[in-house]
Amino acid sequence: MNCSEAEVLIHALLDNELDAGHARDVEAHLAxxxxxxxxxAAFRTMRQAMSEAQLKETAPLYLRERIEAALPxxxxxxxxxxxxxxxxxxxxxxxxxxxxxGALVSGAVAAALVIGVFRSDDNQLIASEVxxxxxxxxxxxxxxxxxxxxxxxxxxxxxxxxxVAPPVVDLTAGGFTLIGGRLDDINGETVGVVVYRRRQHVIxxxxxxxxxxxxxxxxxxxxxxxxxxxxSEGGLDFWAVSDINAxxxxxxxxxxxxxxxxxxxxx
Amino acid sequence: xxxxxxxVASTASWTAEHRTMSADADAEKARRFREAALPHLDDVYTLxxxxxxxxxxxxxxAQECYLRALRHFDSYRGPAFKPWLLAILRNVCKAxxxxxxxxxxxxxxxxxxxxxxxWQEPQTSPETELIQHRDGETIRRLIAAxxxxxxxxxxxxxxxxxxxxxxxxxxxxxxxxxxxxxxxxRAMLRAAWNVEEGAAP
Numbered sequence: 001m002n003c004s005e006a007e008v009l010i011h012a013l014l015d016n017e018l019d020a021g022h023a024r025d026v027e028a029h030l031a032x033x034x035x036x037x038x039x040x041a042a043f044r045t046m047r048q049a050m051s052e053a054q055l056k057e058t059a060p061l062y063l064r065e066r067i068e069a070a071l072p073x074x075x076x077x078x079x080x081x082x083x084x085x086x087x088x089x090x091x092x093x094x095x096x097x098x099x100x101x102g103a104l105v106s107g108a109v110a111a112a113l114v115i116g117v118f119r120s121d122d123n124q125l126i127a128s129e130v131x132x133x134x135x136x137x138x139x140x141x142x143x144x145x146x147x148x149x150x151x152x153x154x155x156x157x158x159x160x161x162x163x164v165a166p167p168v169v170d171l172t173a174g175g176f177t178l179i180g181g182r183l184d185d186i187n188g189e190t191v192g193v194v195v196y197r198r199r200q201h202v203i204x205x206x207x208x209x210x211x212x213x214x215x216x217x218x219x220x221x222x223x224x225x226x227x228x229x230x231x232s233e234g235g236l237d238f239w240a241v242s243d244i245n246a247x248x249x250x251x252x253x254x255x256x257x258x259x260x261x262x263x264x265x266x267x
Numbered sequence: 268x269x270x271x272x273x274x275v276a277s278t279a280s281w282t283a284e285h286r287t288m289s290a291d292a293d294a295e296k297a298r299r300f301r302e303a304a305l306p307h308l309d310d311v312y313t314l315x316x317x318x319x320x321x322x323x324x325x326x327x328x329a330q331e332c333y334l335r336a337l338r339h340f341d342s343y344r345g346p347a348f349k350p351w352l353l354a355i356l357r358n359v360c361k362a363x364x365x366x367x368x369x370x371x372x373x374x375x376x377x378x379x380x381x382x383x384x385x386w387q388e389p390q391t392s393p394e395t396e397l398i399q400h401r402d403g404e405t406i407r408r409l410i411a412a413x414x415x416x417x418x419x420x421x422x423x424x425x426x427x428x429x430x431x432x433x434x435x436x437x438x439x440x441x442x443x444x445x446x447x448x449x450x451x452x453r454a455m456l457r458a459a460w461n462v463e464e465g466a467a468p
Binding site for chain 1: 316403457
């Protein structure tokens, strides 16, 4: 064995990854080569220092909770399917993806079907991503890009940032406070989000362009404890998500729909 | 805005039917996944910290890893769950870097770049731990400065304590490559550390 071979194998020796035969070979080389023996000793010291330095990280509690909340509950039935397809594809600023649609996939054909299921069941994916984006929006500093209770500030802020103009409705009188807007990314498309608050609860209203047949009545769905409502109207696709109770979210959607259907008036 | 994908009508009803039938199976699957995956969160997070080198990015990567793992849980055939999960995390991080590289970002001012620490943490340890803490910080910083291919083998082997075979599985290279990269990585780390020690007062 020469030194360049030993240079690699001393690490395997150190890590107890060598079989007896190779270990003997390396040890024989070390016995006759002070240089390699010195290296082994130095790496042993370094490893010792590394293990004392406790370099392993502990996942923060909030992350553990976030992940546990994002996983489907083991005891609960999965959410109902929203039956229609929609062009709205909503990713947040960071990773694509979102909540699992794995529950749709039968075990035997899972690997082959994952992509197919996503493509043929966009609403499922979008509902997942909307909830995922909602969860992330609750992290500090993620909720709004423009923060104001004045609809006349929020609406122009979207100008030039999107290919649609999300309607910004003031529902303060109805008990829903407008707190601002932001851009979000759902499934690779930038969408507008109008953010409301009721008591301490945030409601995210995702708005994107809609093509194809519209469905006015909000489709209802519950995902990971969050209620999701989805409808399309006037060439726009709407997804509302919140942790307020289902009745209040319905009320919110009805108020938005009613305001948008009301005859146009100067704002 | 984007092309429309219209599902075949029968797909939805099949899915709905399938869903009812498999509700119990899904709950069972969720339970199995939690049991298999959640105990490895510290390992996943550790690798995420070292690969992303940023706390918030590591959080996001770890979360995405778990969601992606659940999606592919049905296709998991074993044997070892931990390397499978870490391989997913590694892919998530790589995909994120690829995405960032493809996206034009405003270049930060040169000074910011040069001074940005690769590893930053509040230094609030009691005095007795100070030396050990300082060593820990130094080593973290030096590991974080290694090129990714070498950084990941050091983290997987020396911090997450994986066997060579598992490291090979996570990084998707033959064991021989793991061995040579590990040797190279440790030599680089040792050299950097020696410089550091020599520079210390």
